[in-house]
Every structure is written in structure tokens, then in C-alpha cells.
Amino acid sequence: xxxxxxxxxxxxxxxxxxxxxxxxxxxxxxxxxxxxxxxxxxxxxxxxxxxxxxxxxxxxxxxxxxxxxxxxxxxxxxxxxxxxxxxxxxxxxxxxxxxxxxxxxxxxxxxxxxxxxxxxxxxxxxxxxxxxxxxxxxxxxxxxxxxxxxxxxxxxxxxxxxxxxxxxxxxxxxxxxxxxxxxxxxxxxxxxxxxxxxxxxxxxxxxxxxxxxxxxxxxxxxxxxxxxxxxxxxxxxxxxxxxxxxxxxxxxxxxxxxxxxxxxxxxxxxxxxxxxxxxxxxxxxxxxxxxxxxxxxxxxxxxxxxxxxxxxxxxxxxxxxxxxxxxxxxxx
Amino acid sequence: xxxxxxxxxxxxxxxxxxxxxxxxxxxxxxxxxxxxxxxxxxxxxxxxxxxxxxxxxxxxxxxxxxxxxxxxxxxxxxxxxxxxxxxxxxxxxxxxxxxxxxxxxxxxxxxxxxxxxxxxxxxxxxxxxxxxxxxxxxxxxxxxxxxxxxxxxxxxxxxxxxxxxxxxxxxxxxxxxxxxxxxxxxxxxxxxxxxxxxxxxxxxxxxxxxxxxxxxxxxxxxxxxxxxxxxxxxxxxxxxxxxxxxxxxxxxxxxxxxxxxxxxxxxxxxxxxxxxxxxxxxxxxxxxxxxxxxxxxxxxxxxxxxxxxxxxxxxxxxxxxxxxxxxxxxxx
Numbered sequence: 001x002x003x004x005x006x007x008x009x010x011x012x013x014x015x016x017x018x019x020x021x022x023x024x025x026x027x028x029x030x031x032x033x034x035x036x037x038x039x040x041x042x043x044x045x046x047x048x049x050x051x052x053x054x055x056x057x058x059x060x061x062x063x064x065x066x067x068x069x070x071x072x073x074x075x076x077x078x079x080x081x082x083x084x085x086x087x088x089x090x091x092x093x094x095x096x097x098x099x100x101x102x103x104x105x106x107x108x109x110x111x112x113x114x115x116x117x118x119x120x121x122x123x124x125x126x127x128x129x130x131x132x133x134x135x136x137x138x139x140x141x142x143x144x145x146x147x148x149x150x151x152x153x154x155x156x157x158x159x160x161x162x163x164x165x166x167x168x169x170x171x172x173x174x175x176x177x178x179x180x181x182x183x184x185x186x187x188x189x190x191x192x193x194x195x196x197x198x199x200x201x202x203x204x205x206x207x208x209x210x211x212x213x214x215x216x217x218x219x220x221x222x223x224x225x226x227x228x229x230x231x232x233x234x235x236x237x238x239x240x241x242x243x244x245x246x247x248x249x250x251x252x253x254x255x256x257x258x259x260x261x262x263x264x265x266x267x268x269x270x271x272x273x274x275x276x277x278x279x280x281x282x283x284x285x286x287x288x289x290x291x292x293x294x295x296x297x298x299x300x301x302x303x304x305x306x307x308x309x310x311x312x313x314x315x316x317x318x319x320x321x322x323x324x325x326x327x328x329x330x331x332x
Numbered sequence: 333x334x335x336x337x338x339x340x341x342x343x344x345x346x347x348x349x350x351x352x353x354x355x356x357x358x359x360x361x362x363x364x365x366x367x368x369x370x371x372x373x374x375x376x377x378x379x380x381x382x383x384x385x386x387x388x389x390x391x392x393x394x395x396x397x398x399x400x401x402x403x404x405x406x407x408x409x410x411x412x413x414x415x416x417x418x419x420x421x422x423x424x425x426x427x428x429x430x431x432x433x434x435x436x437x438x439x440x441x442x443x444x445x446x447x448x449x450x451x452x453x454x455x456x457x458x459x460x461x462x463x464x465x466x467x468x469x470x471x472x473x474x475x476x477x478x479x480x481x482x483x484x485x486x487x488x489x490x491x492x493x494x495x496x497x498x499x500x501x502x503x504x505x506x507x508x509x510x511x512x513x514x515x516x517x518x519x520x521x522x523x524x525x526x527x528x529x530x531x532x533x534x535x536x537x538x539x540x541x542x543x544x545x546x547x548x549x550x551x552x553x554x555x556x557x558x559x560x561x562x563x564x565x566x567x568x569x570x571x572x573x574x575x576x577x578x579x580x581x582x583x584x585x586x587x588x589x590x591x592x593x594x595x596x597x598x599x600x601x602x603x604x605x606x607x608x609x610x611x612x613x614x615x616x617x618x619x620x621x622x623x624x625x626x627x628x629x630x631x632x633x634x635x636x637x638x639x640x641x642x643x644x645x646x647x648x649x650x651x652x653x654x655x656x657x658x659x660x661x662x663x664x
Binding site: 007015265288325 | 601
């Protein structure tokens with residue numbers, strides 16, 4: 001295991017402190033909790049957005065704390081849901097009285113713990129609602145998940161629901177907007193290599209030197225199939241075809257595209273994937289409104305990528321284009 | 333070799349097309365040249381900034397084309413200087429009549445070809461000047477380089493000289509600002525793994541499973557030494573000590589910090605490095621004005637990082653904070 005760490009048991013503590021040192025203009029860490037909150041929270045008159053999950057997916061979710069996105073991010077142990085008390089503390093710290101929306105990726109542990117946090121917060125008189133992101137079209141009922149997994153599309157939920165909350169919308173309205181994004185976003189990933197959970201010290205799974213896995217989850221959950229290394233164009237085609245089989249897009253409809261690196265994949269390769277994704281959409285007359293290429297939802301040191309398509313209407317376009325200022329996602 | 337590519341000989345073509353498809357709101361590709369220019373270039377009344385170098389360091393340099401940074405980025409073959417005619421075409425495309433500053437990383441091939449491009453442009457009546465970035469304190473006279481190598485500090489030269497150019501400053505003034513950044517920026521890197529040039533198909537160098545290299549260049553040039561895996565804190569300490577031995581910083585002086593991932597290193601680990609860098613600077617009374625953590629100057633799929641410190645004064649702080657809007661670097 002080759003990692004730039006001090007102690008496998010301290011990676012989350014050290015990382016959170018490193019984030020807090022790096023970005024004081026955006027956020028602060030709650031004392032005694034693995035929670036990063038907007039520096040100026042609670043924001044008066046604004047519904048608060050809280051997300052989080054297991055660590056190892058950075059910049060998700062701490063990198064999205066700031067204006068126009070999240071009010072708080074809760075960090076669990078690596079690939080492990082945060083506990084209910086941590087989520088509860090996050091909600092309590094950022095609630096301005098307008099209520100809190102918890103944005104949960106669809107993993108059984110997260111759902112259970114975030115729902116329990118919701119109950120705890122409600123007992124304290126905080127209005128809380130939840131949405132569950134399940135954008136991964138690869139497989140149903142995976143390891144840790146009933147239904148579909150939540151992956152990189154979650155970042156677009158943060159962005160768009162965050163923009164809605166900045167308009168002064170009610171909790172119900174912000175939730176409806178988040179649900180609209182969830183209904184229109186689809187993703188699928190693939191991996192060239194595994195990742196290593198620091199405390200485990202060995203790869204989550206193995207792939208031969210000439211092998212890749214299609215449909216892999218962001219914790220190394222099994223995908224749809226393994227196959228011999230194929231070209232970037234063929235990878236892009238498989239991912240886009242599977243997404244479009246699930247979400248019909250007509251000619252002249254508009255999408256946002258996210259090409260997400262799982263961590264070890266160079267930007268060069270992500271752009272090579274984007275070339276083909278753009279061409280495939282163009283051939284079908286689907287219009288690319290905006291493209292994001294980079295590392296948004298990673299899997300420790302896994303090599304691979306995911307493709308996300310979000311079907312847009314006028315409201316979603318405006319909210320996607322609204323200003324955002326966070327460490328890892330900025331819209332000017 | 334596990335890469336998401338189509339053909340080792342097409343990686344630069346495919347990537348540039350993928351960048352052009354992704355970011356039409358920022359840039360366009362020049363027909364028949366491996367050059368990305370600002371969409372709205374030439375910008376009337378503004379000195380133009382052109383940088384570039386071998387490919388494989390993305391988002392450098394195409395990701396920095398946009399308002400407040402570069403007017404053009406020239407992409408050579410992987411780890412190979414762009415040819416003079418490509419640099420010349422870039423300068424010609426973006427010159428508004430106010431002149432062009434070429435920002436060169438200090439590698440012998442780049443210097444030769446950018447200087448030749450300068451002569452070609454001057455013969456056409458374009459005012460051109462050059463600066464050479466040599467921020468890497470690790471070694472002198474490395475493979476490909478007389479003197480010190482240019483690495484991640486180059487991105488801060490783009491940022492600050494780019495902001496200066498946006499003020500309507502003259503070519504001489506923009507050059508002076510760039511030189512001031514170069515005089516005050518120092519970097520040093522380290523690697524956990526090698527990278528593989530696609531056309532070569534095999535690692536540039538080898539490191540044992542329990543070994544790292546300190547002071548490694550962004551093409552895998554030899555560093556100061558190899559050693560057994562050490563903790564992130566010890567890595568950070570070595571890099572900061574070497575930088576501060578070269579550039580004295582007094583208590584109460586202010587710096588910008590860049591923790592740069594070489595590509596395969598997770599953001600989690602970069603933030604763990606940042607924790608120690610922040611603490612080391614704090615112990616010495618050096619004030620961190622702003623911190624950048626992410627992938628700014630990569631080395632294909634190499635695992636590792638570099639640390640950059642830029643000593644700031646009032647002028648540099650203001651220019652660092654000035655708005656920038658590019659695909660990979662935004663300041664709001």
C-alpha cells in the first residue's frame with residue numbers, strides 16, 4: 001500500500017484538518033465532530049443543505065461547502081456512513097429556522113443513519129427533509145445498496161438544489177428541485193484498477209493487467225461485467241448507451257455532461273473520453289449545454305471514470321448557471 | 333499499460349478535441365494547430381499571454397486559457413516541447429497589437445523552440461518577450477534542463493501575470509510582474525510511482541513497492557534521493573525545509589501555498605500533506621494567505637505531489653485575488 005498518510009486510523013482526522021486549514025474563507029470544522037460547515041452558517045432566511053457519506057470520495061463532499069451549494073458536509077470513516085449524531089450536529093449547526101434538506105447517496109447505511117439524524121433533529125424542533133440520489137444505472141441492488149447506487153450525479157444535485165436554496169425558496173421547494181434533478185440525472189462508471197481502504201491495506205478487488213470492469217461502484221462494488229481492455233471510444237460508447245437506454249433523450253433535448261475521474265485517471269484521459277461522449281450525443285442530435293471534466297466524486301486511488309448526463313429544462317439550466325463559490329466547484 | 337486512450341499516437345489530438353468540445357464558452361482550437369486560444373481572442377488593448385509545453389501535465393496548460401490567465405496554450409507531444417511554428421501560430425492568433433508574453437517552463441527544448449517562435453513572430457512585426465519559470469528547488473541541471481526545472485509554480489505565474497495583463501498593463505509591465513512571481517516562487521515534488529508515456533508503453537522509471545523518490549521532476553527526472561516510504565508529515569517536512577532553505581521567509585511574511593497532485597494521488601492525501609505544511613508554516617510564524625489544493629500540473633498517471641510556496645506582497649496578493657475564469661482555475 002503506497003499512500004501519503006500518517007496512520008491509517010487518522011486519515012479522516014488529518015484530512016479534515018487539512019481542508020479546514022486550506023479553506024478558511026469557505027468553511028470551518030465543528031469542534032469534536034467530523035463536520036465541515038459554511039463559515040458564515042447558519043445563513044439567515046435560507047434553507048440549509050447537508051450532505052456527506054463515507055470518506056474517500058474527495059472533493060465530495062467537503063469541497064462543495066460554500067455559497068450556492070452545501071451548508072455542511074459530514075465525513076464518515078473511509079467508505080463508511082457517518083453516524084446519526086454527526087449528521088444531527090451538522091443539521092443543528094446550519095439550520096437558520098428555515099429547515100434542512102439532507103442529500104443522501106443511496107447506500108443502506110447512509111439512509112439508515114441520515115434518517116435517524118432526521119428524527120433526532122425533528123425532536124429538537126428542526127424541520128428536516130431528505131432526498132436520495134440513485135443515479136448509477138449500472139446495476140440494481142448492489143453490495144451495500146437496495147436499488148441503485150448514488151454516485152457523481154450527486155454533485156449536480158448539490159449544485160442545483162443549492163442554487164435554489166439561495167433564492168430563498170422553502171424547504172419543500174428546494175426538495176422538489178432536488179427531486180427533479182434526481183429524476184433527470186443518470187451516471188455509469190468503469191474502473192481500470194482497484195482502490196485500497198487504508199485500514200484494510202489491500203485492494204478491494206482485483207483486475208488483471210489487461211482487464212477493466214464496467215459499471216463498477218465508487219466503493220469497488222461489482223459492475224455489470226469485466227472485459228479485456230478496450231479503447232476509450234468503446235468505453236464511452238458503452239457508458240452512454242447504457243445511460244440512454246435508461247433515460248430517453250430526444251433530438252434537440254439539452255444535457256449537462258460530467259466526466260468524472262475516480263482519482264488516478266489523468267485529465268488527459270478524461271478529455272479523451274469526453275471527445276467520444278460529445279460526438280455520440282451530437283450524432284443523436286442531443287445538445288450539450290455544459291460540460292464538467294475533472295475529479296468530482298472519487299474512489300480513493302482507483303483508476304477509472306464515470307459519465308453523468310443530466311437532462312435539462314429552462315429552470316435547471318438557470319440554476320446550474322447560478323453563481324457558486326466552493327473550494328471544488330465554482331460558477332462565475 | 334492501462335490507459336483510457338484510443339491510440340498512443342492520437343492522445344494529444346483526441347484530448348485537444350475533447351477539451352474544445354468541453355469548454356466552448358472559454359476557448360477554441362486553432363485549425364491545423366495544437367493550440368487552444370481564448371474564444372474571444374485577440375482581446376483589444378490587452379497584452380496576450382501564451383504558455384505551453386509537452387502534453388501530459390493537464391490541466392496545464394489548456395485548462396488555464398480564459399479571462400485573467402492565458403490567451404493561448406500550445407500542446408506538444410507527450411513530454412515533448414511544442415515546435416516553434418505551433419508557438420508562433422499561437423502568438424499570431426492572440427496578439428492584439430499590444431504584444432505577447434511567452435511563459436516558458438525551464439526545459440532546454442522548450443526554451444529553444446519558444447525562442448525560435450519569438451524570432452518568427454518578431455519578423456512579422458509582433459512584439460514578443462519571454463519569461464522562464466524555474467521554481468523547482470530539488471536539483472540543478474537535470475535531464476532536459478540547464479538550471480532548475482519549471483513545475484507547478486508556473487500556474488501561479490499564469491494567474492498573476494494574467495491578472496496584470498487584464499489591467500491594461502504594457503508588455504514590459506506584465507513581464508516585470510511575471511518575473512517578480514518567478515523570483516518569489518519555489519516548489520518541490522516527490523513521487524510514489526512512475527508514469528508511462530503512451531507511445532513508450534513502459535514506466536519512465538521504477539520504484540520498489542516500499543520506496544518513494546524525493547525531488548522527482550514532472551517527467552520522472554531524477555530527484556535528490558530515493559528512500560523507504562515515510563509518513564505524509566515527514567514528506568511535507570522534507571519538501572518545506574528544502575524550499576525554505578532556498579527562499580528565506582521571515583515571521584509574519586505571507587505566502588500562497590499550492591499542494592499539487594501529480595495525477596494519481598487522491599485529494600484526501602493532498603489535504604493530509606496540507607495539514608502538515610500549514611502547521612510547519614504556522615510554527616515559523618509564516619502566514620498562509622491562500623491555499624490551493626488539487627491537480628494543477630500533473631505527470632500523466634504518476635502518484636505523488638509537489639508543494640509550492642509563493643512569497644507575497646500587496647501587489648501580488650491583489651493580483652492573485654483578481655477574478656479569473658478558466659476551465660481549471662477560477663477566482664471569484
